[in-house]
Amino acid sequence: MDYRKAIQDRVLTKGEKSLLHVRTTLKHFSIITYAVPKERLASHIPEEYFDIPVFETKNGRYALISAVPFIDEDFSFTTFPYPRFQFGQTNYRAYVINKKTGDHVAWFFGTTLGSYSYVIARKCWKLPWHYGKYNIDCFWDPASNRYARYRFNIASSWSSAHVEIEDTGHPISLLEGFESLDQMKLILTHPAQGFYYRTDHHLGTYTIWHPEAVMTAAIPKKLYFGIFERLKLVHAHEMNLPYSVFVSPSIAFEIYLPPNRVPGI
Numbered sequence: 001m002d003y004r005k006a007i008q009d010r011v012l013t014k015g016e017k018s019l020l021h022v023r024t025t026l027k028h029f030s031i032i033t034y035a036v037p038k039e040r041l042a043s044h045i046p047e048e049y050f051d052i053p054v055f056e057t058k059n060g061r062y063a064l065i066s067a068v069p070f071i072d073e074d075f076s077f078t079t080f081p082y083p084r085f086q087f088g089q090t091n092y093r094a095y096v097i098n099k100k101t102g103d104h105v106a107w108f109f110g111t112t113l114g115s116y117s118y119v120i121a122r123k124c125w126k127l128p129w130h131y132g133k134y135n136i137d138c139f140w141d142p143a144s145n146r147y148a149r150y151r152f153n154i155a156s157s158w159s160s161a162h163v164e165i166e167d168t169g170h171p172i173s174l175l176e177g178f179e180s181l182d183q184m185k186l187i188l189t190h191p192a193q194g195f196y197y198r199t200d201h202h203l204g205t206y207t208i209w210h211p212e213a214v215m216t217a218a219i220p221k222k223l224y225f226g227i228f229e230r231l232k233l234v235h236a237h238e239m240n241l242p243y244s245v246f247v248s249p250s251i252a253f254e255i256y257l258p259p260n261r262v263p264g265i
Contacts, residue, residue, distance in 0.1 A: 055177030
């Protein structure tokens, strides 16, 4: 597979706009990834529709999952550019392959949102979104081109979390288990379609667009994600040993709403 071409295709191809097409800037965007045994993940993924890819490391073959915290800095619908909203958000996802298309896509366990508008998403679109109270202390230093501080603390009955990382300022490099940097970027930083169980237990999907992400590597200082422990994906004593941590000060983002129920499922 030509992973560079796949990334370029995703950057050049935008979805069909609608009245609910959203544009936002994701600020203080990070991807904290864990390598987990495939058998831990398998029970959470509908195997009739998705394959779970595994990646060869010195410690064995592992599947990958991530927590992705950020701030929606200026969330708005393009048809109604005002008002604009700002709130914290964290997506919890796994990396899977759509059996029908062969595409690398994201499977979402759920999302915490630092806004009570999560209720609208749950009621209208059956999205597995949950409220979280966000306390964020991040400072990106343009002089050194890296974060001087990066801390998220999230209180949520569904998934409390704590993220404290140290930005190296160095560009991300090839991780063990991937064939190339482009393969790694396509899978970890550029899934354009997401799937999830809706709150009515049917399968849902939506698509997004963003430019190719420019990210730096970071070092974990203190990490915890309640949903990963509750689903027995990552044990508490493993939280501070992620597979990788990537961070970026901001990235433009588009979301093609409304999400859809997958027909017949």
